[in-house]
Amino acid sequence: xxxxxxxxxxxxxxxxxxxxxxxxxxxxxxxxxxxxxxxxxxxxxxxxxxxxxxxxxxxxxxxxxxxxxxxxxxxxxxxxxxxxxxxxxxxxxxxxxxxxxxxxxxxxxxxxxxxxxxxxxxxxxxxxxxxxxxxxxxxxxx
Numbered sequence: 001x002x003x004x005x006x007x008x009x010x011x012x013x014x015x016x017x018x019x020x021x022x023x024x025x026x027x028x029x030x031x032x033x034x035x036x037x038x039x040x041x042x043x044x045x046x047x048x049x050x051x052x053x054x055x056x057x058x059x060x061x062x063x064x065x066x067x068x069x070x071x072x073x074x075x076x077x078x079x080x081x082x083x084x085x086x087x088x089x090x091x092x093x094x095x096x097x098x099x100x101x102x103x104x105x106x107x108x109x110x111x112x113x114x115x116x117x118x119x120x121x122x123x124x125x126x127x128x129x130x131x132x133x134x135x136x137x138x139x140x141x142x
Contacts, residue, residue, distance in 0.1 A: 002074025005111055005140040014072040014101040014115070019064060021056050023093050029060045056091040061132050065117050068099035069136050078140040081112070085134035089121065096122045097131070104135075111140045 019025075030040050035057055038045035043053045062085045069080055091097060101117040114137055118130035 002077040003072060005113075005142060008103055008106055008113060010103050010105060012103040014068055014103075014117075016098050016100040017064070017068040017071055018096060018098040020096050021060075021091055021093060023054070026054060026056050026060065026093065029057055029063075033057070033059065035059070051090065051092070053093055056093070058085075058087040058132075061091050061097060061119050062087075062134070064097055065099045065101075065119050065132055065134055066136070068101060069115055069117060069138055072101070073138060073140065076141060078111075078138050081137045081139055083117075083134060083136040085117075085132050087132060089128060089131040091121060091131065092123075098122075101136075111142060113138050113140065 026040055030036055039049065039051075040054050040057055046052075046054045062083070065085060066080060066083055069083070097119050099117065099119045101115045103113055104116050105114040107113070115135065117134040117136055119132035121128045121131045
């Protein structure tokens, strides 16, 4: 599904994209990125720095945030020109993260859209908002 650029308005919300973070996700990200920090690989090491087990890479959750923007544009719908994020909390194995966003501004001449993005996290029965806050500029095809 692609969204039509001409139908966008400031304030529009992006559909939320959820996932449960698994040990396999973190291992796959570590192998792909080359970031083999023991904080993301070794439970015993993670406990020495105050965590119950390994945690997900901050860039893994930023990638999930970016996937929300990509999914919203749809396949072939456009490209992410730039993205930034603040890292606010660690993500543990088995936690559910949800990425979402909002249209902040539209530049019709350049077919670009400024987005506010975020990732929330369910922990101990409560939703932490946001654990990651970011912004992106995307360009729609056409």
